[in-house]
Amino acid sequence: MGGAFLAAAVLARLGGRIGLPTIPLFILAGILLGPHTPGVVLLSDPHDLEMLSALGLVLLLFYLGLEFHVDDLREGGxxxxxxxxxxxxxxxxxxxxxxFALGWGTSEALVLAGVLGISSSAIVTKVLVDTGRLGNPETKPILGIIVVEDIFLALYLAALQPILSGADSLSAAVLDGGKAFGFLLLLALAARFGTRVVGRLFAVKDDELLVISFLGAAVFVAGVSEWFGVADAIGAFMVGLMLGSTASGDRIRTLVHPLRDAFGAIFFFAFGLSIDPGDLPSVLWPVLIAVALTLVMNVLAGMGAARVYGFGPQAAANVSTTLLARGEFALILATMAAGAGLDARLSPFIAGYVLVLAVLGPMAAGRSAWLGRVMPVRSPSVRDEGRVGAGV
Known part of the structure; x- marks a missing residue:
């Protein structure tokens, strides 16, 4: 684990000298020091970091919730x-x-719909932090899209599981979906009406007790969410949503920073461990076509968000590029597909597709001004356009 931290730090520092984002460098460290490449192998089994990696995802999404207030959900729903x-x-x-165009099968097509359709909440969060755009006007719509995606994902996974397992019971699928939706509704009601009570529970002066309290709450609710069939990330997000609106919210944001950064790095490193570069050439063309398709769809989605919110071209470009990366949820679907015995080409395809976009996404977000210059979106006004572009 110490080697993982040091390798990620060394590569990130080298990459920072030439302006590369940290996320793909953390992933590269995992690839180079994993079991699928020659040379030093720090970890022969990627599952050895599974719990720490999960904690990194939980903390990234918890921080995302801290930045997204309940009023944003109520007013801009x-x-x-x-x-x-x-x-x-x-x-x-x-x-x-x-x-369906690939012709790998119906179940495979349903898996690919989720893989291409859902952004990486972890990478989106890290991109927003790294680019300093948390205060930008378009950031709230970006976070809102992430929330909608996570809710969709919870229901999608619940519906997909019986299909992949070969279950023919519609009632089982409906029950799983209902259980997930019910828990999501419970979390939403707690975030909407329970903030005052939660604020009293976390009103402690000692920083040590506050860290233990918010960390325990985030991890516990994430675990309960997973038990109900909801992504653990959305449970952590909802806890952050509640705590961010309390009197202790600013202190929690400060205290969670080092935890978020350290375990977030482990999450991306562990992601790199799971990638076998030797499998990628066999699915090179499907991966490239899928990446191009995702680029086009994200540009269209950015234009759509700009139309809904009245943003100018630079904000539309920021939305398009920030949401580009795919990651943890695609890997969940890859694991499900492998367990269901689907087409063997799915796993290397998903690994290659996610790797390319995990590298391309942060780089594109950092250079979104190039896309903003050619984005076919009309600015609502000179004043608003200046305000939107100020945080780039």
Whole structure:
């Protein structure tokens, strides 16, 4: 584990000298020091870091919730649902069509719809932090789209599981979906009406007790969420949503920073461990086509979000590039597909597709000004356009 931290730090420092983002460098460290490449092998089994990697994802999404206030959900709910629904319709629809065009099978096409359709919440969070755009006007719509995606994912996984397992019971699928939706509704009600009570529980002066309290709450609710069939990430996000609106919210944001950064690095390193570069050439062309398709759909989705929120071209470009990366949820689907005995080409395809976009996404987000210059979106006003572009 010490070697993993040091390798990630060394590569990130070298990459920082030439302006590369940290995320793909953390992933590269995992590839180079994993079991699938020659030379030093720090970890022969990627599952050895599974719990720490999960903790990294939980902390990344917990921090995302801290930055996204309950009032944002209440006041912008309709726009958020419209922008998120548009994003999903474009990307999931394109993924499903692409899956059928490959001819690998119906179950495989359903898996590919989820892989191409869902952004990486972890990478999106890290990109927003690294680019300093948390205060930008377009960031709230980006976070709103992530929330809509996570809710969709919880229901999608619940519906997909019986299909992949070969179950023919519609009632079982409905029960799983209902259980997940019910728990999501419970979390939403707690975030909406329980903030005052939660604030009193976390009103402690001692930083040590506060860290133990919010860390325990985030991890515990994430675990319970997973038990109910909801992604652990959304449970952690909802805890952050509640705590961010309390009197202790600013202190929690400060205290969680080093935890988020350290375990977030382990998450991306562990992701790299799971990639076998030797499998990638066999699915090179499908991966490149899928990446190009995702680029086009994200540009269209960014234009749609700009239309819904009245943003100019630079904000539309920021939305398009920030949401580009795919990651942890695609890997969950790859694991499900492997367990169900689906086409053997799915796993290397998903690994290659996610790797390319995990590298391309942060790099594109850091250079979104190039896309903003050619984005066919009309600025609402000179003043608003200046305000939107100020944080780039």
């Amino acid at each position: 309709r726009k958020m649902a419209l922008a998120g629904g548009t994003y999903l319709a474009l990307n999931v629809g394109a993924g499903l069509g692409f899956g």
